[in-house]
Amino acid sequence: MSAYRELERRFARIAKLRDAAGVLHWDQSVMMPLGGVAARAEQLATLQGIIHELLTAADMPALLADAAAPELDDWQAANLALMRRAHGHAAAVPGDLVEAFSRAVTGCEAVWRTARQNADFAMLLPSFAEVLRLVREIAAAKGAALGLTPYDALLDQHDPGRRSEEVDRLFATLEAFLPDLLQRVMERQRRRPPPLGLTGRFGEAAQRTLGEQLMRALGFDFHHGRLDSSQHPFTGGVPEDVRITTRYAEDDFTTGLMAVLHETGHALYERGLPAAWRYQPVGNHAGMTAHESQSLIVEMQACRGRAFVDFLAPLAQRTFGGEGPAWRAENLYRLYTKVEPGYIRVDADEVTYPAHVILRYQLEKAMIFGDLQAPDLPGAWNEGMVRLLAIRPPNDREGCLQDIHWPDGGFGYFPTYTLGAMSAAQLFEAAERAAPELEGSIGRGDFGPLTGWLRANVHAQGARLDSRALIARATGRPLDPAVFRRHLERRYLAE
Amino acid sequence: MSAYRELERRFARIAKLRDAAGVLHWDQSVMMPLGGVAARAEQLATLQGIIHELLTAADMPALLADAAAPELDDWQAANLALMRRAHGHAAAVPGDLVEAFSRAVTGCEAVWRTARQNADFAMLLPSFAEVLRLVREIAAAKGAALGLTPYDALLDQHDPGRRSEEVDRLFATLEAFLPDLLQRVMERQRRRPPPLGLTGRFGEAAQRTLGEQLMRALGFDFHHGRLDSSQHPFTGGVPEDVRITTRYAEDDFTTGLMAVLHETGHALYERGLPAAWRYQPVGNHAGMTAHESQSLIVEMQACRGRAFVDFLAPLAQRTFGGEGPAWRAENLYRLYTKVEPGYIRVDADEVTYPAHVILRYQLEKAMIFGDLQAPDLPGAWNEGMVRLLAIRPPNDREGCLQDIHWPDGGFGYFPTYTLGAMSAAQLFEAAERAAPELEGSIGRGDFGPLTGWLRANVHAQGARLDSRALIARATGRPLDPAVFRRHLERRYLAE
Numbered sequence: 001m002s003a004y005r006e007l008e009r010r011f012a013r014i015a016k017l018r019d020a021a022g023v024l025h026w027d028q029s030v031m032m033p034l035g036g037v038a039a040r041a042e043q044l045a046t047l048q049g050i051i052h053e054l055l056t057a058a059d060m061p062a063l064l065a066d067a068a069a070p071e072l073d074d075w076q077a078a079n080l081a082l083m084r085r086a087h088g089h090a091a092a093v094p095g096d097l098v099e100a101f102s103r104a105v106t107g108c109e110a111v112w113r114t115a116r117q118n119a120d121f122a123m124l125l126p127s128f129a130e131v132l133r134l135v136r137e138i139a140a141a142k143g144a145a146l147g148l149t150p151y152d153a154l155l156d157q158h159d160p161g162r163r164s165e166e167v168d169r170l171f172a173t174l175e176a177f178l179p180d181l182l183q184r185v186m187e188r189q190r191r192r193p194p195p196l197g198l199t200g201r202f203g204e205a206a207q208r209t210l211g212e213q214l215m216r217a218l219g220f221d222f223h224h225g226r227l228d229s230s231q232h233p234f235t236g237g238v239p240e241d242v243r244i245t246t247r248y249a250e251d252d253f254t255t256g257l258m259a260v261l262h263e264t265g266h267a268l269y270e271r272g273l274p275a276a277w278r279y280q281p282v283g284n285h286a287g288m289t290a291h292e293s294q295s296l297i298v299e300m301q302a303c304r305g306r307a308f309v310d311f312l313a314p315l316a317q318r319t320f321g322g323e324g325p326a327w328r329a330e331n332l333y334r335l336y337t338k339v340e341p342g343y344i345r346v347d348a349d350e351v352t353y354p355a356h357v358i359l360r361y362q363l364e365k366a367m368i369f370g371d372l373q374a375p376d377l378p379g380a381w382n383e384g385m386v387r388l389l390a391i392r393p394p395n396d397r398e399g400c401l402q403d404i405h406w407p408d409g410g411f412g413y414f415p416t417y418t419l420g421a422m423s424a425a426q427l428f429e430a431a432e433r434a435a436p437e438l439e440g441s442i443g444r445g446d447f448g449p450l451t452g453w454l455r456a457n458v459h460a461q462g463a464r465l466d467s468r469a470l471i472a473r474a475t476g477r478p479l480d481p482a483v484f485r486r487h488l489e490r491r492y493l494a495e
Numbered sequence: 496m497s498a499y500r501e502l503e504r505r506f507a508r509i510a511k512l513r514d515a516a517g518v519l520h521w522d523q524s525v526m527m528p529l530g531g532v533a534a535r536a537e538q539l540a541t542l543q544g545i546i547h548e549l550l551t552a553a554d555m556p557a558l559l560a561d562a563a564a565p566e567l568d569d570w571q572a573a574n575l576a577l578m579r580r581a582h583g584h585a586a587a588v589p590g591d592l593v594e595a596f597s598r599a600v601t602g603c604e605a606v607w608r609t610a611r612q613n614a615d616f617a618m619l620l621p622s623f624a625e626v627l628r629l630v631r632e633i634a635a636a637k638g639a640a641l642g643l644t645p646y647d648a649l650l651d652q653h654d655p656g657r658r659s660e661e662v663d664r665l666f667a668t669l670e671a672f673l674p675d676l677l678q679r680v681m682e683r684q685r686r687r688p689p690p691l692g693l694t695g696r697f698g699e700a701a702q703r704t705l706g707e708q709l710m711r712a713l714g715f716d717f718h719h720g721r722l723d724s725s726q727h728p729f730t731g732g733v734p735e736d737v738r739i740t741t742r743y744a745e746d747d748f749t750t751g752l753m754a755v756l757h758e759t760g761h762a763l764y765e766r767g768l769p770a771a772w773r774y775q776p777v778g779n780h781a782g783m784t785a786h787e788s789q790s791l792i793v794e795m796q797a798c799r800g801r802a803f804v805d806f807l808a809p810l811a812q813r814t815f816g817g818e819g820p821a822w823r824a825e826n827l828y829r830l831y832t833k834v835e836p837g838y839i840r841v842d843a844d845e846v847t848y849p850a851h852v853i854l855r856y857q858l859e860k861a862m863i864f865g866d867l868q869a870p871d872l873p874g875a876w877n878e879g880m881v882r883l884l885a886i887r888p889p890n891d892r893e894g895c896l897q898d899i900h901w902p903d904g905g906f907g908y909f910p911t912y913t914l915g916a917m918s919a920a921q922l923f924e925a926a927e928r929a930a931p932e933l934e935g936s937i938g939r940g941d942f943g944p945l946t947g948w949l950r951a952n953v954h955a956q957g958a959r960l961d962s963r964a965l966i967a968r969a970t971g972r973p974l975d976p977a978v979f980r981r982h983l984e985r986r987y988l989a990e
Contacts, residue, residue: 016538019537020519020542023522024515027526031721036732039514039734043515046508050512222528238534241535242526242531268900
């Protein structure tokens with residue numbers, strides 16, 4: 001056991017350095033003045049460099065070879081497999097490339113904030129081209145070492161075990177049925193009067209109070225977390241101190257509120273990870289498809305459902321002093337399930353969202369394989385939007401500059417949004433089978449049956465299984481686009 | 496030069512990890528929910544452990560020996576001397592002790608926050624006794640390795656080159672003249688009607704706005720820093736992103752405002768450090784006596800002076816809508832120069848402040864030398880307050896629980912407050928000699944002549960000189976208690 005124990009000691013150190021980097025990243029997005037960006041880039045690059053050194057220490061291969069032993073239990077064996085995986089990813093890339101990449105993305109992310117605001121792709125291009133160059137280098141190195149295509153090597157970072165062959169197949173199924181489904185939903189909407197807008201000034205303090213109330217209903221513990229605001233909602237921090245953010249618009253509370261619920265789903269996953277395996281690879285989440293399934297099961301499956309909106313409507317009325325037909329649950333539900341092709345992914349409804357993801361997936365594969373160069377991105381983006389959603393962005397702010405992911409180096413990440421949405425639908429169906437009182441309890445603002453089932457079947461599993469095996473175990477079968485289709489048809493085409 | 500260059504590379508890495516720890520520490524005090532403390536302790540302990548490993552790498556002594564070369568210029572030679580000093584301090588202490596100490600202080604600091612609030616020393620005692628045990632161990636190890644007494648080894652961490660023999664002598668001079676001076680000031684105050692209180696509700700937003708206005712007047716750049724609030728005002732972050740805090744009382748704006756000015760003095764020092772030596776030991780500040788001289792030259796020398804208060808009074812009136820005789824500059828000046836023995840160090844005036852520091856200095860020396868045990872601290876504290884200021888704290892919140900420093904492991908730090916106050920008086924006198932327009936410009940809210948002189952003579956010097964040599968060079972002579980005495984007599988006994 002001694003080699004295994006030594007590995008546990010080392011990986012705990014690595015996990016704590018990752019936690020430190022996580023807090024620094026939260027601070028950068030929420031607190032840091034812009035003038036701090038160069039120094040922050042140095043801090044994060046140094047941490048990444050040291051993590052890389054620890055992962056690729058000269059005696060690591062021997063320790064990993066010696067650690068296998070019949071005494072290891074299931075969790076320990078899974079932990080060892082994840083250590084080998086982490087070493088494989090790290091050893092494929094030289095340390096100076098890791099530090100250069102970390103520095104490049106921190107810098108590029110900072111430029112992106114201004115470039116996006118000014119809709120100025122030319123401003124972003126130099127630093128983005130450099131990030132892309134480094135990502136390609138990393139993808140090629142990892143692909144060669146791990147026996148994967150360069151793109152699959154990146155995808156595997158975010159969703160262990162996932163391959164683009166499967167994603168191609170799943171996305172092709174979506175591409176086959178979604179355009180027709182979208183047409184039918186749009187027609188059905190057109191036959192009815194449009195939902196009434198909720199007009200007024202919705203103060204940030206009131207929005208925050210309502211958000212916190214719903215977070216508590218979902219089981220968020222403010223002794224172990226915070227709610228703040230940032231340009232782009234996200235979940236950061238560490239399991240004992242989970243930090244979610246949203247953004248507040250004074251003329252619309254519905255979007256910021258739904259972002260709070262979405263991020264709370266992420267936060268509950270982090271808080272529910274197995275404490276006994278904290279600081280070990282197997283105590284981590286099961287990748288970004290699993291993570292997104294947890295935010296989307298809360299947002300899309302539970303909170304945009306009619307039962308929850310019936311619970312929410314009177315709370316919102318009381319919080320904002322709303323009156324009249326626009327504030328009735330029926331109208332709020334129609335606002336929360338309105339379908340309309342638009343330019344912005346994060347504002348998209350669940351029927352058109354997959355088109356946004358498929359576009360990014362196709363473009364990032366092309367960039368990684370060298371079939372698309374950085375300067376040509378805006379044009380390819382706009383053509384893709386016309387092809388997939390029949391709309392053309394008026395500028396790059398509403399086009400290829402909208403997302404933080406690529407400037408932040410996150411290639412191979414986008415597919416997990418839609419894989420997560422499909423997983424959420426399948427998990428929710430399984431949870432309803434297991435706990436038939438689920439929908440009724442959500443209608444009373446009681447998430448206990450849902451979160452209890454998720455804790456046991458998803459959160460507490462840590463990274464023992466990859467997201468594909470996790471979904472199959474929790475729902476009884478592999479990821480199936482038919483379940484997602486059924487969910488959309490029920491919600492958007494029933495009656 | 497190659498050994499020297501390699502050392503520069505390694506020390507830059509260490510500096511960046513220290514920066515990361517600095518941001519995490521700021522976050523802990525300003526943002527972190529209490530439930531995050533255990534995880535934060537692990538993050539910080541891991542960073543400290545890695546810094547220690549880098550400092551004590553097996554080839555470090557050889558590199559430090561080989562780096563000396565006639566080609567090194569003055570700054571490089573000073574940098575090398577500081578590298579050797581840092582290595583000496585680190586090599587004296589084993590790595591597991593460093594990590595255990597870091598973990599212990601993060602935990603103890605968290606307990607202290609509650610224990611202080613509840614005035615419950617017994618609650619603090621177990622974790623505090625453990626911190627003290629580890630500090631003693633570190634002091635003994637460093638003392639033996641560096642040829643210093645255990646206490647001097649700790650003092651040297653915070654104020655390089657400072658020895659308790661000198662501190663004893665300086666503090667004895669203060670103890671000789673301060674009690675009599677205090678008597679005379681109190682008598683003079685009694686002969687006049689007391690200053691009028693400023694009553695009202697002073698909203699936090701208005702206080703912050705006024706604070707930010709004065710920070711800007713002092714030259715604080717919000718592109719490179721923030722103002723927040725915390726239980727205990729402090730300056731954190733990094734030079735490109737300096738973060739100061741204050742605390743706001745709704746019934747009194749004067750204290751929170753003066754804390755803002757004090758911390759801005761610290762912030763200007765950090766921002767003014769030599770950018771060319773950023774990430775090298777010589778680019779750092781010259782220790783805590785020098786640092787405190789910079790906060791106190793702004794707060795005590797400049798901003799509690801009559802000229803600045805004349806500038807401040809109308810601004811405060813406008814900000815808070817104040818009217819009547821209590822808001823006149825004359826009255827505000829008397830409030831800001833009121834002398835009165837009290838229990839709380841951070842609320843103390845500059846005449847009684849040294850007594851608070853001398854008490855802590857005597858007690859911490861006794862604790863380090865084993866003459867005072869942790870359980871006996873409250874009694875010794877209260878006796879000391881009676882002896883030095885003739886008052887007895889009614890409870891430990893207003894007694895030995897008031898300061899964060901000891902729970903935070905900061906032994907050997909307290910003397911630098913009063914050494915800093917003496918240094919500030921001496922630097923201000925020298926700045927006035929060099930720039931006779933200084934006081935007039937401060938009266939117009941123009942700090943340019945003062946901060947310009949400080950930048951050249953203190954900030955831009957980095958750590959090239961220790962605080963003793965720095966003061967001597969900037970003022971033409973070693974630290975002299977007579978200057979501090981002259982300052983107090985002029986301000987509190989003149990006319």
